[in-house]
Amino acid sequence: MTIQKRLALATLAAAGAIFAPAALATPEDSAQQLVRKAISHLKASGLQQACADFGDPAKGYMAGASYVFIQDMHAKMVCNPSNPRIVGKDLTELKDVDGFAFSRDMTRIAKASGSGWVEYKWVNPATGKLQQKKSYVERSDDYVVGAGFYK
Structure with missing residues (x-):
């Protein structure tokens, strides 16, 4: 095998190691990442701006039927x-x-415990149908920040 082929294979293997985990993220992983991203934004921008951004699909806090929500304690x-x-x-x-x-x-x-999962039945906004929903919630100061997915 030539050196060029070996380098090409090594590059492909490295790219696979970097990008494969993101492609294989579970819905649970995605919900947790979304909540943590939302908490960072909430702390940096304040409640009013964060809530406005959470409702703007272009800001990256909504994806299909998944969205960030906040309730107080x-x-x-x-x-x-x-x-x-x-x-x-x-x-x-x-x-x-x-x-x-x-x-x-x-x-x-x-x-x-600061964070955890809750499963319940709720209307999926993308379909209008009642479905099982699993939400990850995490405490951030005086708020409960959550995001979930429909099964």
Whole structure:
């Protein structure tokens, strides 16, 4: 094998090692990365600007049915670009079709361990259909920042 072929193969192998993990990211990985990116932006830009940016598809915080949402530590919705009607509402008693108070659980997880996963049924904004949703939530100061995906 010539040196040129060896170099070409080594270059391809290195490129595969760099780009393959991103291509193989799970929905869970993507949700966690989105939340961490959102928290960084929230801290750098402040709540008002961050919420505006989370609702702008060009800013990279929305992808299909995935979006960033923020609630306070009392389960009051602060930012939800997918459903602005619930912004400002206390969601402590909001339940999915199975009776699960998922917003309250998000707050509990954020207070108890700082981050975690919550599964519940919610309307997928891309399809308008009720689906199982898995959301990753992480505490950032006095907020619970989350993003999820539909199964």
